[in-house]
Amino acid sequence: MxxxxxxxxxxxxxxxxxxxxxxxxxxxxxxxxxxxxxxxxxxxxxxxxxxxxxxxxxxxxxxxxxxxxxxxxxxxxxxxxxxxxxxxxxxxxxxxxxxxxxxxxxxxxxxxxxxxxxxxxxxxxxxxxxxxxxxxxxxxxxxxxxxxxxxxxxxxxxxxxxxxxxxxxTGRRLLAERAALAAHTRALTLVASVSTTVILGALERGASLAEALDGARRQGYLEGDPTLDLDGSDAACKLAIVVGLLFGVANDPATIAREDLRHLDLERVRWRARHGRTTRLVAEAERGGPLRVHYAELARTSPLAAPPDRVLYGYDQGRGQLRLHVGLGVGxxxxxxxxxxxxxxxxxxxxxx
Ligand SMILES: NC(=O)c1ccc[n+]([C@@H]2O[C@H](COP(=O)([O-])OP(=O)(O)OC[C@H]3O[C@@H](n4cnc5c(N)ncnc54)[C@H](OP(=O)(O)O)[C@@H]3O)[C@@H](O)[C@H]2O)c1
Missing domain, CATH: 3.40.50.720 (NAD(P)-binding Rossmann-like Domain)
Structure with missing residues (x-):
């Protein structure tokens, strides 16, 4: 050597x-x-x-x-x-x-x-x-x-x-609470993609898609090749990890249905913003059900309407109980x-x- x-x-x-x-x-x-x-x-x-x-x-x-x-x-x-x-x-x-x-x-x-x-x-x-x-x-x-x-x-x-x-x-907390979450969680809702939250915010303020992507890249939220963020693969990977840890089922992220931000209806995004609503990339799965990654309409006041500096991992415990883990491990x-x-x-x- x-x-x-x-x-x-x-x-x-x-x-x-x-x-x-x-x-x-x-x-x-x-x-x-x-x-x-x-x-x-x-x-x-x-x-x-x-x-x-x-x-x-x-x-x-x-x-x-x-x-x-x-x-x-x-x-x-x-x-x-x-x-x-x-x-x-x-x-x-x-x-x-x-x-x-x-x-x-x-x-x-x-x-x-x-x-x-x-x-x-x-x-x-x-x-x-x-x-x-x-x-x-x-x-x-x-x-x-x-x-x-x-x-x-x-x-x-x-x-x-x-x-x-x-x-x-959010991973340390997930592992610490894993036994209880695995026993009681019926469904997962992850708002785990800060880059798309940042881009959606710019689109809601009237930016074009190109301007929103440029802004996110300048702020360091997007890679030179942003494909994994934009086509939902990154969110699909996170969903597959959590489904594996809690439901014990392995999923190839490549097989998870996902929506591409570049095909989003921008007028609908802006309409929601004008009407007290917002849009987030949501990765979700019910226990035993299919996994999917899509752009969902949320009330601005929804606990899942994550601001652009954090990710939210929601664990639905049934009877209206949502256990929410907030992650600041971004960037x-x-x-x-x-x-x-x-x-x-x-x-x-x-x-x-
Ligand atoms: N960036 C973020 O904010 C962030 C947040 C959460 C998680 N992550 C994850 O963290 C990881 C790293 O992200 P990054 O932003 O640092 O990526 P990056 O800047 O693209 O760096 C990736 C590094 O991995 C090296 N590499 C590729 N294949 C390898 C191999 N087989 N063995 C050893 N090294 C290998 C590359 O080597 P070369 O230098 O030779 O190309 C490069 O140094 C990614 O998996 C990403 O998903 C990133």
């Missing part, structure tokens, strides 16, 4: 002879984190992890893994990636296939901040199984593995799976904060009830 000193903190010596060989945790050493994905969320995580009592021993992007047993310097990785660099150009990087890198790099907690659309969900699920079967913990911002197999993964490793960041900051920084909190919890090996 090449020298990793360029991404090591100045106080840490490089042990280049160890390379990717596994090593045990020395007593009292900080828990070891392997971060997958160094995009917007991954970089925000690396910024926040400093001083958190964790040791980032590896970071992988789509092309390579950089690793140092005693810990990398997160700030240097952030600078390199933020400048458009690839990890393969850093000293200490190895262009290993991700499954091999995961086998070779020792770590206590793996953080999945990879692009949700970057691979098939089945590949992501396979990787998550491998991580958990090897006795590690997994904290996810990415949604594809969870969408296909949240219930399976949780059963495989209760207490070693973090879903807070993938569910907009890269807040998502990274939710990830970090999950990693801390997992590193302490706390078991969610």
């Amino acid at each position: 090449r020298d990793a000193s360029a991404v090591l903190p100045p106080s840490v010596a490089t042990d280049s002879t160890l390379g990717f060989a596994s090593s045990g945790t020395s007593p009292g050493a900080a828990p070891r984190v392997h971060l997958l994905g160094a995009g917007k969320v991954g970089r925000a995580f690396l910024e926040q992890v400093q001083g958190a009592g964790l040791r980032v021993v590896a970071v992988s992007d789509s092309g390579a893994t950089v690793h140092a047993r005693d810990g990398l310097d997160p700030a240097r990785v952030v600078r390199h990636k933020a400048a458009g660099g690839a990890l393969r150009d850093l000293p200490g990087a190895e262009p290993l296939p991700e499954l091999l890198a995961l086998r070779l790099v020792p770590g206590d907690v793996v953080v999945d901040a990879t692009a949700t659309a970057a691979r098939t969900g089945e590949g992501a699920l396979q990787r998550a199984r491998l991580i958990l079967r090897e006795g590690r913990s997994l904290a996810c911002a990415a949604k594809d593995a969870l969408a296909l197999g949240a219930a399976e993964l949780l059963a495989l490793a209760p207490g070693r799976l973090g879903v807070d960041a993938a569910l907009g900051g 890269p920084r807040a998502t990274a904060a939710a990830l970090l909190e999950d990693v801390r919890r997992l590193a302490r090996q706390e078991v969610a009830p």
